[in-house]
Amino acid sequence: xxxxxxxxxxxxxxxxxxxxxxxxxxxxxxxxxxxxxxxxxxxxxxxxxxxxxxxxxxxxxxxxxxxxxxxxxxxxxxxxxxxxxxxxxxxxxxxxxxxxxxxxxxxxxxxxxxxxxxxxxxxxxxxxxxxxxxxxxxxxxxxxxxxxxxxxxxxxxxxxxxxxxxxxxxxxxxxxxxxxxxxxxxxxxxxxxxxxxxxxxxxxxxxxxxxxxxxxxxxxxxxxxxxxxxxxxxxxxxxxxxxxxxxxxxxxxxxxxxxxxxxxxxxxxxxxxxxxxxxxxxxxxxxxxxxxxxxxxxxxxxxxxxxxxxxxxxxxxxxxxxxxxxxxxxxxxxxxxxxxxxxxxxxxxxxxxxxxxx
Amino acid sequence: xxxxxxxxxxxxxxxxxxxxxxxxxxxxxxxxxxxxxxxxxxxxxxxxxxxxxxxxxxxxxxxxxxxxxxxxxxxxxxxxxxxxxxxxxxxxxxxxxxxxxxxxxxxxxxxxxxxxxxxxxxxxxxxxxxxxxxxxxxxxxxxxxxxxxxxxxxxxxxxxxxxxxxxxxxxxxxxxxxxxxxxxxxxxxxxxxxxxxxxxxxxxxxxxxxxxxxxxxxxxxxxxxxxxxxxxxxxxxxxxxxxxxxxxxxxxxxxxxxxxxxxxxxxxxxxxxxxxxxxxxxxxxxxxxxxxxxxxxxxxxxxxxxxxxxxxxxxxxxxxxxxxxxxxxxxxxxxxxxxxxxxxxxxxxxxxxxxxxx
Numbered sequence: 096x097x098x099x100x101x102x103x104x105x106x107x108x109x110x111x112x113x114x115x116x117x118x119x120x121x122x123x124x125x126x127x128x129x130x131x132x133x134x135x136x137x138x139x140x141x142x143x144x145x146x147x148x149x150x151x152x153x154x155x156x157x158x159x160x161x162x163x164x165x166x167x168x169x170x171x172x173x174x175x176x177x178x179x180x181x182x183x184x185x186x187x188x189x190x191x192x193x194x195x196x197x198x199x200x201x202x203x204x205x206x207x208x209x210x211x212x213x214x215x216x217x218x219x220x221x222x223x224x225x226x227x228x229x230x231x232x233x234x235x236x237x238x239x240x241x242x243x244x245x246x247x248x249x250x251x252x253x254x255x256x257x258x259x260x261x262x263x264x265x266x267x268x269x270x271x272x273x274x275x276x277x278x279x280x281x282x283x284x285x286x287x288x289x290x291x292x293x294x295x296x297x298x299x300x301x302x303x304x305x306x307x308x309x310x311x312x313x314x315x316x317x318x319x320x321x322x323x324x325x326x327x328x329x330x331x332x333x334x335x336x337x338x339x340x341x342x343x344x345x346x347x348x349x350x351x352x353x354x355x356x357x358x359x360x361x362x363x364x365x366x367x368x369x370x371x372x373x374x375x376x377x378x379x380x381x382x383x384x385x386x387x388x389x390x391x392x393x394x395x396x397x398x399x400x401x402x403x404x405x406x407x408x409x410x411x412x413x414x415x416x417x418x419x420x421x422x423x424x425x426x427x428x429x430x431x432x433x434x435x436x437x438x439x440x441x442x443x444x445x446x447x448x449x450x451x452x453x
Numbered sequence: 454x455x456x457x458x459x460x461x462x463x464x465x466x467x468x469x470x471x472x473x474x475x476x477x478x479x480x481x482x483x484x485x486x487x488x489x490x491x492x493x494x495x496x497x498x499x500x501x502x503x504x505x506x507x508x509x510x511x512x513x514x515x516x517x518x519x520x521x522x523x524x525x526x527x528x529x530x531x532x533x534x535x536x537x538x539x540x541x542x543x544x545x546x547x548x549x550x551x552x553x554x555x556x557x558x559x560x561x562x563x564x565x566x567x568x569x570x571x572x573x574x575x576x577x578x579x580x581x582x583x584x585x586x587x588x589x590x591x592x593x594x595x596x597x598x599x600x601x602x603x604x605x606x607x608x609x610x611x612x613x614x615x616x617x618x619x620x621x622x623x624x625x626x627x628x629x630x631x632x633x634x635x636x637x638x639x640x641x642x643x644x645x646x647x648x649x650x651x652x653x654x655x656x657x658x659x660x661x662x663x664x665x666x667x668x669x670x671x672x673x674x675x676x677x678x679x680x681x682x683x684x685x686x687x688x689x690x691x692x693x694x695x696x697x698x699x700x701x702x703x704x705x706x707x708x709x710x711x712x713x714x715x716x717x718x719x720x721x722x723x724x725x726x727x728x729x730x731x732x733x734x735x736x737x738x739x740x741x742x743x744x745x746x747x748x749x750x751x752x753x754x755x756x757x758x759x760x761x762x763x764x765x766x767x768x769x770x771x772x773x774x775x776x777x778x779x780x781x782x783x784x785x786x787x788x789x790x791x792x793x794x795x796x797x798x799x800x801x802x803x804x805x806x807x808x809x810x811x
Contacts, residue, residue, distance in 0.1 A: 250617045250621065251616075251617045252614070252615070252616045252617055252621050252625060253614070253615045253616075254612050254613070254614050254625065254629075255612070255613040255614075256610070256611070256612050256613075257609075257610070257611045258609075258610045258611075259608045259609045259610055263608065263610050266632055267610060267612065267629060267632045267633070269632075270628045270629060270631060270632035271612075271625060271628060271629060271632075273628060274624055274625045274627075274628035274629075275625070
C-alpha cells in the first residue's frame with residue numbers, strides 16, 4: 096500500500112491507541128512525517144513477506160521522555176542521520192526501514208525516514224504497542240542483536256554503539272539520550288528480511304491505519320469502534336475497563352523516563368469505584384478498587400470520553416473525563432520468553448500476568 | 454628511550470606529582486603497565502619531533518571518577534580495545550599512542566597499550582598535569598578535533614562518538630562513563646604527527662620519570678628535590694605553599710566527578726594558619742587564610758610530610774600530615790586561549806589567574 100499525507104493522520108491516531116499512553120506525541124510525529132511526504136512523495140508500505148531473506152531492514156525511532164519530546168521538536172532529519180550512519184558502518188544501504196513500536200511518534204517518524212530515503216517501510220514493528228525500553232522488542236526476545244546501533248541528536252552528535260547485550264544497549268543509549276537533552280534518535284536492530292519475518296509483529300501499521308479511521312468517525316462510540324477493528328486482528332477484541340474523571344496525576348522525570356500514575360473516580364456505570372493506572376512512559380497496570388484488572392503486556396489505553404481521542408500519559412490532566420480500555424496483546428507477545436522481558440513484575444508491579452478477557 | 458618495568462615506577466610516581474591530586478591511582482596504573490611490559494616487552498618512548506608529519510597518533514586514557522577507578526580495577530585490555538576500534542573506523546593502524554594527561558593512571562595506562570600493540574609512546578601529553586574534562590587539552594585549545602573518539606568498558610561495550618564540538622564530546626562521553634559504572638576507557642583526539650608537534654606539551658613523560666626518581670630518594674627533602682627538577686624544566690621552579698595537618702575532607706560523587714575540598718591547619722612555620730584546597734578530581738585552587746595563593750592551571754600537589762609521596766584527592770584523609778606545593782604551568786598552558794578553557798573561573802573559583810612565583 097501507498098501511504099500519503101492523509102493516511103498519516105489515521106496511522107498516527109490508530110498508533111496512539113496502540114501506544115497505550117506512550118510512544119510520543121502524535122502531533123509532532125504527524126508534522127514530521129507529512130512534511131517529508133510532501134517533499135519526497137508517498138511511502139510504499141510492504142508486508143514482511145515481501146522482503147528478500149537477505150534484505151537489510153534498519154528500524155528507526157525517537158528515544159527519550161515524551162514530556163521532553165513535546166518541547167524539543169525535531170526537524171525530521173535526525174533519525175535519517177542515524178540510519179545513514181548505520182548504513183556506513185554496515186557498508187550497505189538499507190532495503191527498508193521499520194518502526195520499533197506503535198505510538199504517535201514512533202509509528203510516524205519512520206515514514207519520514209522512508210520518504211526522505213525513498214525506501215519502503217515494513218508493515219510491522221517489534222512491540223505491537225509502545226514500551227519504554229530498547230530490550231522490550233520481539234526482535235530481542237527472539238534473538239536479534241540490537242547493535243550496531245546509532246543514537247544521534249539535532250546538533251549533529253552521533254554515537255555508534257556495540258554492546259554486550261540488548262539490555263546494555265538500552266542502559267547506555269538511555270544515558271546518551273539524557274545527555275542529548277532528554278531525546279535522541281536511534282537506528283537499531285539492523286535485521287535481515289528473514290529475521291523480520293521471524294521476529295516482528297506483522298500488520299501493525301495497517302491495523303493502526305484501520306483503527307485510526309474507525310476512531311476518527313466514532314465519536315462517543317469509540318469503544319465499540321475499537322472493539323470491532325481489534326476483534327478481527329491478531330490482538331483480539333478490546334475490553335472496556337472504566338469510565339471516570341481524572342482526580343489525580345503524578346509525573347516525574349527519572350533516568351530519562353516519565354514515571355507516575357493517574358487516578359480516576361468512576362462516572363455512570365462505574366460511579367463509586369476508583370481506577371488507578373501506573374505508567375513508565377506507557378501505561379503499565381490498571382487496578383479497579385485495588386485489584387489488578389489489566390497489566391502489561393496487554394494494552395491499556397485512556398480515551399477522551401467525548402471526542403474518543405487517545406490521551407498520552409504526558410497529556411493526562413486533572414478533571415478530564417475519560418474511558419479506559421484494554422486490548423489483548425498478540426500471542427507472540429505472551430510467550431514465557433516474552434513475559435520474562437515485559438511481564439508486570441519486570442516493571443515492579445506486584446502481580447503476575449493474567450490475560451484480559453472480554 | 455626504552456621504558457621497562459622499573460621505569461614505570463618512577464613515571465607513575467612523578468606523574469602523580471604532576472597529576473596535582475588527580476589522574477587516577479598510581480598503584481592501579483603501575484600494575485597494568487608493568488604486567489603489559491612483562492608480557493610484551495619494554496616500550497619505546499619517542500619525542501614528538503621523531504614523528505613523521507603524517508603519522509597517526511591515537512591517545513588513550515581512562516575516564517571517570519578516581520574513587521570508582523580504585524574499586525573497579527581494569528584488566529588492561531580496555532584502552533587497547535578503544536584504540537583498535539578507532540583504528541578500524543579510521544581504516545589505518547596507529548603509529549603511536551600518547552597520554553592525554555599526567556597522572557598515576559593516565560601516564561601509565563598508555564604504556565600498557567603501547568606494549569600490547571608494540572607501538573611507540575610519544576613523550577608528551579595534552580595537559581602537562583591532570584584536568585577533569587576532555588576539552589581540557591592543549592589539543593582542543595590549539596584546534597584538534599577530539600572525534601572520532603571511542604569509549605569502551607570491561608564488558609566489551611564500545612561507543613564510537615562523532616560530536617559537534619569537544620565540549621559535546623566531554624558531555625556525552627561523561628554520560629556514557631557514568632552508565633558504564635563510573636569508569637570508561639577512551640581513545641580520542643586522533644592526530645597527525647604534525648598536530649602532535651604543534652599542540653602537545655613535549656617531554657612530560659621523561660620529566661615524570663626524572664621527578665619520580667628524585668622524589669623516591671628524597672624522603673623529607675622532597676620539596677627541595679622537586680624544586681631542583683622543575684627549575685630545569687619547561688614548568689619552572691616549584692614553590693612551597695604550606696605545611697600542615699588535614700583537619701577536614703569533604704568528597705562527593707557528582708555527574709561522574711569527585712568534587713570536594715580539604716582543609717589543613719598549619720604546622721611548624723605555618724602554625725596558626727589555615728589552607729583550604731578545592732578539587733574536582735584534581736586540586737583546583739588553594740587559599741591561605743582565605744586568600745588565593747595558587748589556582749589552575751598552575752599545579753597544586755599535596756605530599757605526605759614524612760615519605761614525600763604525593764597524595765591523590767581520593768586518598769586525602771583526616772589527620773594526615775602534609776606539605777602543599779605548587780608548580781608553575783608551562784607557557785603553552787597560560788595563553789589567553791588556554792585560560793578561557795581552564796582558568797580558575799571556568800571551574801567556578803571566584804578569582805582570576807595569577808601565576809605563582811617563587
